Amino acid sequence: MTTDERPAFGRHDPVMLRRSLELLAPALREPGAVVVDCTLGLGGHGEELLKTFPEARLVGLDRDTEALRLARARLAPYGERATLVHAVYDELPEVLDRLGTPRVQGVLFDLGVSSMQLDEAERGFAYARDAPLDMRMDQSTGPSAADVLNTYPPGDLVRILRSYGEEKQAKRIVEAVVRERAVEPFRTSARLVEVIRDALPQAVKRTGGNPAKRTFQALRIEVNGELAVLERALPSAVDALAVGGRVVVLAYHSLEDRMAKRVLGAGATSTAPADLPVVPEQYQPRLRLLTRGAELPDDDEVASNRRAAPARLRGAERIREANR
Structure with a gap:
């Protein structure tokens, strides 16, 4: 049992929330859209996704059982629209397979340690x-x-x-x-x-x-095993996106951000040999970058939430199927 029994909504300010929703929005407006919050935490981003896109369903993953307990209480009003799973985010393909949802319209990663883990002394973070x-x-x-x-x-x-x-x-x-x-x-x-x-x-x-x-x-x-998990999870997230689907990655240190930059950048780059006069479709990029470099939180957000200061946000859209 946690030593802090405040409800989840009183313990966490989701970082770069408005910008994350803005980037995901075009993919989540259609009825039946599925968005995966790979790092559910206390459910701050997840709750706003469910509120903002009333026709969408949320799949929330977290390895922390205490976070899941609190998020489950927070998201209970959304009933079957929220499916919460105890899993590490590199297990995304297996989770989606079990749920019968191999392709999704949105994926969000809010990486690093959660507010709850930092705030509870006994966790040792x-x-x-x-x-x-x-x-x-x-x-x-x-x-x-x-x-x-x-x-x-x-x-x-x-x-x-x-x-x-x-x-x-x-x-x-x-x-x-x-x-x-x-x-x-x-x-x-x-x-x-x-x-x-x-x-x-x-x-x-x-x-x-x-x-x-x-x-x-x-x-x-x-x-x-955070970097090893992320190295497996990011390509899996891209593979899980339907055409038109979008992925957003919030990183909090340079190692995570470099990995996101590399994976998303590779997906947005042609794989054709340099001397081809015309690039066949199978070599065309399968992603379109939605951010120019990494976006930062604005000064007002950093002033109100010091934990937002190191955040770096990147996003991409799936624009075609994989190479064949």
């Missing part, structure tokens, strides 16, 4: 409060952040911090972690933050906010 080092989005399975810190070889920890946290001081931090875990295994976030602070040079600690931020991000991504 937030470096600003002491809590068990868990960080699992689905607490019923898999190793925790403590397991990663206490058991991974030093080389793997350095790789994770550098690759997933873009942490320049990864080697120094890992050396300190390895020394400390030999004395006593890591169990809480406060001890990890303290070890990171002590390991870093003064000049590094004076810039860039909390010095533990990048390490916590890296551990969270590793624990939940």
